[in-house]
Amino acid sequence: MQTMSELAVTILMPCLNEAETLAFCVRQAVAALRDNNISGEVVVADNGSTDGSQEIATDEGARVVPVPVRGYGAALMAGIEAAHGKYVLMADADASYDFGQLPRFLAKLEEGNDLVMGNRFSGEIKPGAMPPLHRYLGNPVLSAIGRIFFKIPARDFHCGIRAFRRDAMLGLNLRTTGMEFASEMVVKSSLANLRLAEVPTTLSPDGRSRAPHLRTWRDGWRHLRFLLLFSPRWLFLYPGIITFFVGALLSLWLLPGPQTVGRWTFDVDTLTYSLGLVLIGAHISVFAVSARVFGTQEGFLPPNPKFERIFNYINLEVGLIFGCILLLVGLGILGYAVNIWHGAGFGDLSPQRMLRLTLPSATCFMLGVEAIFGSFFLSLLGMNRR
Template structure:
């Protein structure tokens, strides 16, 4: 590895129309700002002569056989010779002349510096309304909510970072969701990040972009959800469980009237169903967290690890057995009532208020027991 300060990296797939302009702009930015650096093109199998254009303009080319935006950038980062890497698309939509806005911030100690197009300006026709007013704001807001990330433009293609810090994240997505993966994993790893203003110009190519709005938007959202078991599983599970539990307590003693509506055992049935669903989802939350930590794509959480010192397999088994005994006790009480009538006809509403909670306790007990074994199996390597 040489002592270069900066690698300007561009992924490339048939960018002959704009590549020469972008490489010249990048070379000029390095020269004018007296930065020791290189321009690196991560070519993803171009068939329009892009490789030779890049070489003729003074760039270095690395061939990446695995298709995909993320695959090209991962290979490019690995091949980069600079201490820092500044990446952007080779479609003339980003201004490499903004280099001075990024490098000094990295010199000050930040690991990742994002461009923000909404701060710097989006030129007419540069971003479709769907992306500008729905896709980018919504996905960026979800990212900030889930991961407490201090940037407002998650998907800006112009960004700069410390090469060794980003390599240490083990980035692996090969598609457009790579943009989200870099930001999310940087946050989870505790890297310092900030943003600076940049601009977005209309795409300089005559052909349609590689980006597919709905497909790639879903892939970004899917990634954000999968990397946040709390928001995907735990919070929905907890809310569902509590709503079902509160309604069940409200109805367990008898029908309740609110205004002109009367709620009885039918509502109780569905509320206990919410309790079961909430419990199932919560088990998924813990399982996903343990599995993600074991596989290395979620960081270790000291609070979560301490929790497992108290919530062990044995504690789970005892809790499950207690639920089974509770269900059995309610069932025995119901049988005693039936016996007292000579095993004759009973009030359905009265008996459902016993048998439904009993069945719910049985199911929760079984889930607690087998869920505890499953979590213990997932956590074998941890212990």
């Protein structure tokens, strides 16, 4: 008889009141192990069911792991921690996925992949199995964002059936407890340079009579929010750089004097907003660097060698010097403006002319202060911690 340490795979199902379909799913999973002569177990991570799901799972041959913390991610993480298999195949207990497809997932894992995703779009989506909003908007858009942000090769980012090496997944320090756990698993696998593959899979209509736990807009936003928070480049850096340079170019265009395009004339009012874009862009860029440093220190994001090399040259002292130079530039422009005012006997001056001096001066002062205190803040974030 094989010991638990020798098990090849754990088939894991999160469960919250799945009495209608749980028996069918557990039987199908047990049959997949038996018919393919695979050493394994079926684990049901129960999230506090009140409909007798625990007894059903036990009667059908599954091991029940009670999970007091509510949430899809909490149930799966507890199940992964309690699993005895080298590999884990996870899928919902609603009869929407075929556990008989286990061998095709294991074959990809045996080839050396760490995470194997199902792909419903290259397999089959049976009529009524996926709402049109999910099929043509939600899944394609979120999958495309995942590929752009994290260079993840998966075409079906949120497929509910997937298999992985248990030790590799435990090493990712997965933390989310809700539906966004599915995104966290894929994103962190990519950031950790784990090998990822896909296999075609079939999605069938939900076998339950009640509404699913998934909430389209709420859970879609939670997935999108997670993708943004785990990509400071796309959330902060790129918008910050674009905003800064758009504002800087417009400002340089307007500093010499009013500019006319067709019947439109742009003057100091536009210059005010342009310099505002410069300040906003600089501030967002500081957020980008701060988020990257904080994420790396706290273990949310992996270390980035390129980023670390930049900080070998741009440190606290460089930031302080740059900030002081900006303050001096602002002070010089202010002195020049005061000198013009003095030449006019401290009387009235042309607002259009003077604003082209006072606005850049004020902007330099604010950027200088941002650089100085931002440098201190980043140094505080970047301090080595015990």
